[in-house]
Amino acid sequence: MTDSGNGQAQALRVQGLSRRFGGIRAVSDVDLDVEHGDRVSVIGPNGAGKSTLFNLIAGLYKPTGGTVELFGEDITRLPSRKRAQRGLTRTFQTSKLFLDLTVADNLYLSLAAPPRSVNPLRSVLRDAERSARVRELAEQVGLAGQTETPASELSHGEQRQLEVGMALGGDPKLLLLDEPAAGFSPSERAHLVDMLTNLAPSITLLLIEHDMDIALVIGDRIVVMHEGKKLMEGTPDDIRQSTEVHEIYLGKRHEDT
Amino acid sequence: MRLSSPAVRWTARGVLLAALIIYPFVVPQPGFWVVNIGIKSLWLGVMALSLIFLYKFTGLLSLGQLAFWGAAGYTIGYLVQLQGWSFAPAIALGIVFGILLGALVGSFAIRASGVYFLMLTLAVAQLMYFAALQASQFTRGHQGITGIRPPTFLGLDLVSARTQYLVALTIAVLLYVLCRYIEGTPFGLALRGLRDSPERMRALGYNVYAYKVVAFSFAAFIASIGGVLAIFYNRQIVPDGVGLIRTIDVLIAAVVGGVISLPGAFIGAFALTMVQNFSQFFTSRYLTLTGVVFVVVVLFFPQGIAGLWRQFTGYYLWAHDRWRPATRDAVEGKGVGAGAAQLSERSTD
Numbered sequence: 001m002t003d004s005g006n007g008q009a010q011a012l013r014v015q016g017l018s019r020r021f022g023g024i025r026a027v028s029d030v031d032l033d034v035e036h037g038d039r040v041s042v043i044g045p046n047g048a049g050k051s052t053l054f055n056l057i058a059g060l061y062k063p064t065g066g067t068v069e070l071f072g073e074d075i076t077r078l079p080s081r082k083r084a085q086r087g088l089t090r091t092f093q094t095s096k097l098f099l100d101l102t103v104a105d106n107l108y109l110s111l112a113a114p115p116r117s118v119n120p121l122r123s124v125l126r127d128a129e130r131s132a133r134v135r136e137l138a139e140q141v142g143l144a145g146q147t148e149t150p151a152s153e154l155s156h157g158e159q160r161q162l163e164v165g166m167a168l169g170g171d172p173k174l175l176l177l178d179e180p181a182a183g184f185s186p187s188e189r190a191h192l193v194d195m196l197t198n199l200a201p202s203i204t205l206l207l208i209e210h211d212m213d214i215a216l217v218i219g220d221r222i223v224v225m226h227e228g229k230k231l232m233e234g235t236p237d238d239i240r241q242s243t244e245v246h247e248i249y250l251g252k253r254h255e256d257t
Numbered sequence: 258m259r260l261s262s263p264a265v266r267w268t269a270r271g272v273l274l275a276a277l278i279i280y281p282f283v284v285p286q287p288g289f290w291v292v293n294i295g296i297k298s299l300w301l302g303v304m305a306l307s308l309i310f311l312y313k314f315t316g317l318l319s320l321g322q323l324a325f326w327g328a329a330g331y332t333i334g335y336l337v338q339l340q341g342w343s344f345a346p347a348i349a350l351g352i353v354f355g356i357l358l359g360a361l362v363g364s365f366a367i368r369a370s371g372v373y374f375l376m377l378t379l380a381v382a383q384l385m386y387f388a389a390l391q392a393s394q395f396t397r398g399h400q401g402i403t404g405i406r407p408p409t410f411l412g413l414d415l416v417s418a419r420t421q422y423l424v425a426l427t428i429a430v431l432l433y434v435l436c437r438y439i440e441g442t443p444f445g446l447a448l449r450g451l452r453d454s455p456e457r458m459r460a461l462g463y464n465v466y467a468y469k470v471v472a473f474s475f476a477a478f479i480a481s482i483g484g485v486l487a488i489f490y491n492r493q494i495v496p497d498g499v500g501l502i503r504t505i506d507v508l509i510a511a512v513v514g515g516v517i518s519l520p521g522a523f524i525g526a527f528a529l530t531m532v533q534n535f536s537q538f539f540t541s542r543y544l545t546l547t548g549v550v551f552v553v554v555v556l557f558f559p560q561g562i563a564g565l566w567r568q569f570t571g572y573y574l575w576a577h578d579r580w581r582p583a584t585r586d587a588v589e590g591k592g593v594g595a596g597a598a599q600l601s602e603r604s605t606d
């Protein structure tokens with residue numbers, strides 16, 4: 001069993017994790033240790049394997065090699081839903097929302113998921129406790145005025161906010177956010193940073209983010225991925241000073257823009 | 258007052274319900290209008306409701322609902338007519354058998370999706386047909402189980418056309434209200450959720466497979482009740498009752514009525530029943546006619562009869578916006594964009 005010194009297992013331990021898609025090594029032999037309450041940003045150019053790493057951790061893809069441990073338990077073979085039930089929640093890089101349902105109903109479903117025991121046949125309208133929590137969540141992600149809007153009618157940025165809201169609704173112990181700020185306006189970005197800064201300290205956060213201002217501010221520790229491998233890991237300052245990172249990532253991004 | 262305000266809607270519902278209750282007392286030729294049109298529309302509507310429930314809430318289009326209709330019907334026919342049981346326990350057992358068969362079929366069929374699910378469920382309905390032909394010690398083969406006399410329940414004599422109609426109406430309304438209620442429960446929300454994004458449901462911690470099996474079993478429950486009503490109506494159960502043509506009838510009723518609309522089930526069943534009964538006056542090609550109606554609906558009215566209002570208001574907004582470009586800004590995004598988007602979205606899923 002992995003032991004982090006204080007008698008508690010690590011929040012997340014990834015060892016030798018690999019995933020191939022045909023000839024592409026999307027993730028190749030990645031190790032990662034995350035302690036309780038850590039804030040880790042994962043950065044790297046497009047196609048570096050960041051999302052695939054998340055999908056392996058969350059159980060959407062099966063790895064071709066390696067193991068994933070969540071709170072000391074080997075979850076490599078567990079399906080997504082069992083991982084979710086152990087406190088791992090996530091957002092998707094491309095929003096996966098319930099487009100026919102209202103914002104409130106989307107959030108409600110995140111609150112009513114197992115292992116919580118919800119009477120499946122009692123009208124949602126009578127569930128005052130969760131309805132109140134729905135409003136809180138909507139407020140928290142900046143959708144307070146839109147709880148009755150169908151998700152399909154939200155703007156792109158609002159849909160991303162709802163993604164985050166649903167991940168928070170699942171009572172996360174480990175929260176994985178995949179480019180939550182993609183397509184955000186500056187004010188939406190500021191709101192997100194604010195929200196992430198005020199996240200309960202007990203929540204362990206793994207954040208994929210292209211925006212360096214967000215990634216380096218939110219992350220206490222930064223993991224840089226490149227071509228499926230973990231290129232380096234360090235404090236935000238280490239990353240700022242690394243010429244290697246500048247070359248493969250920052251430099252390239254500046255050329256792009 | 259707006260057309261969609263709750264007061265207007267509740268009044269409309271009350272008027273419709275009152276009209277449906279008065280109907281058997283005012284129509285001429287009760288043998289035709291109450292039985293052939295009324296009761297037939299109701300039980301066929303229940304079958305379409307079972308299909309639509311599954312499609313609306315899970316996105317699965319099933320051609321197998323008649324298998325559960327047949328399972329319940331044959332169980333009742335066998336127990337009552339060949340074993341001398343009384344109706345009450347036979348009906349209970351018939352429904353239980355229909356649900357269990359639904360759970361069994363569901364547990365493998367829902368692993369498939371799209372057209373594979375369609376083919377699998379069609380195969381199940383065909384299996385039921387051949388079982389009905391072959392297992393003659395239970396089903397009396399070709400001849401079927403005939404001469405079933407509808408019982409008297411709680412003082413209600415189901416031999417009487419009016420009584421049978423009112424009982425069928427009550428049950429149809431209850432099933433409809435139940436489906437509507439489920440729509441607003443965590444269970445119903447979860448079904449609609451997994452229809453939109455099963456990956457997200459899994460990522461939230463839901464067991465998508467189990468939910469689909471339960472939904473399928475519930476649809477089989479509705480279909481089994483349709484089987485009970487039909488046995489009172491037909492007074493017999495024969496293999497052709499679960500044959501290919503009847504299977505397609507259920508699909509046509511659902512699609513013509515509006516395959517994502519719960520009331521559409523009954524609207525479509527009524528429309529199909531009318532076409533079936535009246536087409537003989539001007540053509541002997543009843544099947545061709547229904548086929549043509551079906552194709553026209555699929556091509557031009559993808560939301561069925563129940564969706565006509567929405568479809569035409571969609572066109573109206575579109576045309577309105579087109580012909581008066583000056584007002585484009587006044588008609589906010591909801592007009593054209595959302596209207597048209599909704600139409601195309603509905604027609605593709």
Ligand SMILES: Nc1ncnc2c1ncn2[C@@H]1O[C@H](COP(=O)(O)OP(=O)(O)O)[C@@H](O)[C@H]1O
Pocket residue numbers: 021024025026044045046047048049050051052053
């Ligand atoms: N489902 C998939 N099927 C095939 N290839 C994939 C799939 N998902 C990701 N890839 C490939 O894996 C590599 C890493 O992708 P991804 O993890 O999305 O990168 P990032 O999130 O860092 O931009 C890319 O080359 C991508 O094309």
Ligand SMILES: [Mg+2]
Pocket residue numbers: 050051052093
């Ligand atoms: Mg990505």
